Amino acid sequence: MTWRPRLIALDIDGTITPVGREDVAPAVRAAIKRAVDHGAHVVLATGRSLVGTRPIVEDLGLRATTAICSNGAVWWDTDSGEVVRKIEFQPGPSVERLRDLLPDSVFAVEVTGVGNLSLGRFPEGDLWGEVREVSFEELAATPTSRLVMRWVGRTPEELALRLLDIELPDVSASCDHNEPWLTLSPPGVTKGAALEVLRRELGVSEKDTLAIGDGSNDVAMLWWAAHGVAMGQAPAAVRAVADAVTGTILDDGAAAVLDRYFAA
Structure with a gap:
């Protein structure tokens, strides 16, 4: 019998949508629907906040599943519309360290299901949901599931270095x-x-898992899956940990992977 994954984890940005957008390509949308129709448990696993994830879940019509948001810190039940798991941390020490290290950086802490509190102004479209600028003291004292920082006027390479x-x-x-x-x-x-926690709760075998992603925050997910697939435009370090590499987001690479197991 041909192997088919029972639990499929899909990144959003750069995997099923262009970065920062909400439009899923028709081929990718159809491939996800076929997987669901064949009984696979499809989970969106994303670095996005819940506010940025909900429109994708609703657009795809995903039901009876969990959306894993904020890199795993927030779980959202797609049927009840409720947050069923949330892990938070105190952002103050990291913000204080980064402000000294990266002049001109701006910060935002996620307010789950609502938006963000920001220290400094982000470019238009960077943050999902409502945004309210606050003082360092207020931001540092707000427990959050996700903190984001942009180093204004610099490149990703400069930040990584x-x-x-x-x-x-x-x-x-x-x-x-x-x-x-x-x-x-x-x-x-x-x-x-x-x-891994979700897999155990669902009773799915380790051997029946598939993950597709493109970013550094997907590395742990690709390691986790029995079959981890990197998108074609992923950095070399991400492609190196994957079991396979598919086409780019422009080539509907995620659809090509799913179509191997859930053909039309």
């Missing part, structure tokens, strides 16, 4: 490969760790 040997206290960190953007999550929180 500056942070190369820097350890931030009690957080998990990932740098974006498209923008000078850093995401901080609670310690130990990754997409892979969250998916």
Whole structure:
């Protein structure tokens, strides 16, 4: 019998949608629907906040599943519309460290299901939901599931180089490969760790898991899956940990992977 995954984890940005957008290509949409129709449990596992994830879930019509948001810190039940799991951390120490290290950086902490509190102004369209600028004191004192930082006027390479040997206290960190953007999550929180908890809850075998992603925050998820697939435009370090590499987002690479197991 041909192997088919029973639990499929899909990144959003750069995997099923262009970065920062909400439009899923028709071929990708159809491939996801076929997987669901064949009984696969499809989970969106994303670095996006819940506010940025909900429109994709609703557009795809995903039901009876969990959306894993904020790199695994927030779980959202697609049927009840409720947050069923949330892990938070205190952002103050990391923000204070990064402000000294990266002049001109701006910060935002996620307010789950609502939007963000920001320290400094982000470019238009960077943050999902409502945005309210606050003082350092208020932002630092707000427990959050996700903190993001943009180093204004710099490149992703400059950010990665500056942070190369820097350890931030009690957080998990990932740098974006498209923008000078850093995401901080609670310690130990990754997409892979969250998916392992979900896999056990669902009673799915380790051998029946598939994941597709393109960013550094997808590395743990690709390691977790029995078959981890990197998108064609993913950085070399991400492609190196994957079991296979598919086409780029422009080539509907995610659809090509799913179509191997759930052909039309």
